[in-house]
Amino acid sequence: MAAPPVTAEVDTFGTNVSARTNPHPSPVDMMNNMTRYRRPRTASRRRFFGLAGSAAGAAFLAACGAGPEDHATATPAPPPAIPEAIELTPTPTPVPSPTVTPEVRRVFPPGDRGQVERLALPETAWQTPVYISRSGQAGPSVMVLGGVHGNEPGSWAAAQEIADWTPDRGLLIVVPRANVLAIEAGERTLKELGDLNRFYPGVPPEAEDAFPMQRMAHAIVELAREFQVSLLLDLHESWGFFNERPEDGTAFLGQTVTNGADVSESPRVEAVANKVNALIAERDQLVFRDRGRNRFTNVTQRPAFDPSWLRGGTSSLGIGGFVDDLVPVLIEMGQQNQTVDRRSELHQLFVRTALGHEGLLDLA
């Protein structure tokens, strides 16, 4: 049997924890010590980082989508308010039912059509291209991330193709190789870079002692804000297929789609997975995983930068807490017995279907 753990989750910082003895650690040292340093937590902090969830949910977390602290800090979410009491109040004089307000989606304004390229973190060793494709027509703004982890080649192969697409409406932003040095190394990431998918919302450029991928996380959040992104599709790979897993674990999340937003957005994401599944063979089919967690979805709840963010952050599934009305989605393809070309093809199919569902592309 082939050795599976090319994408198995390991603690990025765990290997050198014991070597650190500095009594006055810098923020970077504190990050390196994260696995043994447990800062006091308050309900608001936990809520801020979107880490609250059920214990069962914690055991079910995505390799790419959940921070290592989730397991230690997960607590049951409070039950939703039960509306039955409302029915006990006297019924007032009937009034006409209010008209159901159509769902309002953020619409990026019309403008020039064409593609522009810029760099995220320009003039650094970590700089990477950002492709912004404008349709010229009003419509939603969608962002696609590839290469967040350097040992997931199907993700950046797909994203590089998607970078050449031009939407029919709205705006498409693609960062095909978010962690270029990890891709060059063929590693999930490098210790000195940090794990981009643990660092949102990142830290601004003026912060000292930040990991490069903390700066990249900040650059991605800033892009999403600038272009009013309403849907983030973060492309990843796991090893085994979720439906074939011998056990639960982060190495067996292949062929899954995970919604990190408020559960009210779940049907929107699940509908895309269902459309894709109608087009592909049974083994390839995607499992929709609703994390069922309420996260910040409104910027009014977002605090200003807090230096404590240097010590940790959230995966892309928590990015909705930092960009108003953004719905993040994590897509994982399995590497086991599935070629990189097929993984790329399925990633592209998912993104194309999502863009059709959101109105950016007119699909046949």
Ligand SMILES: [Zn+2]
């Ligand atoms: Zn990944």
